[in-house]
Amino acid sequence: STAGAVAAGSVAGRAAQPSAATPPGTSTSGVPLALCGSMVVSRSAASGTQGQWSEGPRNAIVPVKEWVSVKHGREVRSRCSSGRVVDVSDRNVLCMSLLGEKAVMGSADHGLKEVNVRSGQLLRNLYTKRCGHTEWVTTVSHCPDGRVVSGAQDSKLCLWNATGVNCVDLTGHMGAISRVRVDGAGKLAISSAYDRTLSVWDLRSKRQMASCTGHSAPVMDFVWCDHIVASGDRSGIVKAWDTNHAQCLGTMKGHKGHITAMLAMPDSDGVPTVVTGAQDGHIRVWDLRQKLNAFNMSCHPGGAVNDMGVTVRRDNPLMVSTGADGRLLILEPRASYRPLHELGGLTEDFLYSLLVLDTVAFVGDGRGKVTCIDLQDGRSRYVLEAGENAIRCLAASSSSLICSGDDGNAVIFDF
Secondary structure, three states: OOOOOOOOOOOOOOOOOOOOOOOOOOOOOOOOOEEOOEEOOOEOOOOOOOOHHHHOOOOOOOOOEEEEEEEOOEEEEEEEOOOEEEEOOOOOEEEEEEEOOEEEEEEOOOOEEEEEOOOOOEEEEEOOOOOOOOOOEEEEEEOOOOOEEEEEOOOOEEEEOOOOOOEEEEOOOOOOEEEEEEEOOOOEEEEEEOOOEEEEEEOOOOEEEEEEEOOOOOEEEEEEEOOEEEEEEOOOOEEEEEOOOOEEEEEEOOOOOOEEEEEEEOOOOOOOEEEEEEOOOEEEEEEOOOOEEEEEEEOOOOOOEEEEEEOOOOOOOOEEEEEOOOOEEEEEHHHOOEEEEEEOOOOOOOEEEEEEOOOEEEEEEOOOEEEEEEOOOOOEEEEEEOOOOOEEEEEEOOOEEEEEEOOOEEEEEEO
């Protein structure tokens, strides 16, 4: 059901595709990257245009630095022997969005910090007595014009100006926000929440345009697939929505346990396709046009699917998944999702984060280690020391890898 109507044609076909049409020699460091209609928050448009990632960063080993900072309410002595370190928060960093050379990180201290990746300078603290969140910040996304939309456990979204520390509260949800995504044109945002709804927001009028109801469990995640949105909830149900009219197009069942990962697939021969992973360790591929389960694969038996990603500039795209079983799989969508490579033993802990570029993938674990995987041969290229605790967020600018998580720091590796 809807609390309003979204104007027909408001989303479909407007989003900029990955900048494959960018003329040779043109800088893409500040160009927004969109995929399947939605802003990509984990990599810049220029992050996949060079082959430097497989060789390792220039500052993988640096002179040992030690400093004292406040973390989780007490003074701690920190030590760094790799990368550049920016002290972001005294609490866990939970989410990150990157636009060009600016990264915004939300944390459990209720605030967000904007960092210049190239210089390592802290640019803005998005939290004041008048503006901001009152609970953990759980999700964040840039708009193409530099504005920032954040969501938190306080049930609201904040739309931050591109400069300064002022924001407008977007209210309407009655539960913690699980995800917010912005369309590639920067005119609309969609959010999902634990109140079992999705909301559509007009970023120009700063108003809620529609509320999509129908889920019987908290909505854990959703993905934008051009004019269709697919959402997954805690009971394992997947629903498809027409974003032009905020109408439910169908309900898809099959998973056991809650949805843990979702991915919109580009270049699927004109068929809107979404991939979902769940607690049951299965990955399912859905044809959103016919509302059918095209493929069902037991990729991570005995554990949940943690995360999924896809390359965006290859003639033959590759999909990558990680699971609670500690394994990473590289799949070929155009060959019926045939597994090309399988890697185990990547960590003695848990795989918390995944970043897929065009030639490599980065995986962050619970002990501060980030492993680079070559997508062509499926081998581990190198391991980076990015902290001591869980790496929950990974992002790539044109020449830097940004890692952040439970240490409250951003560790930047330059390539």
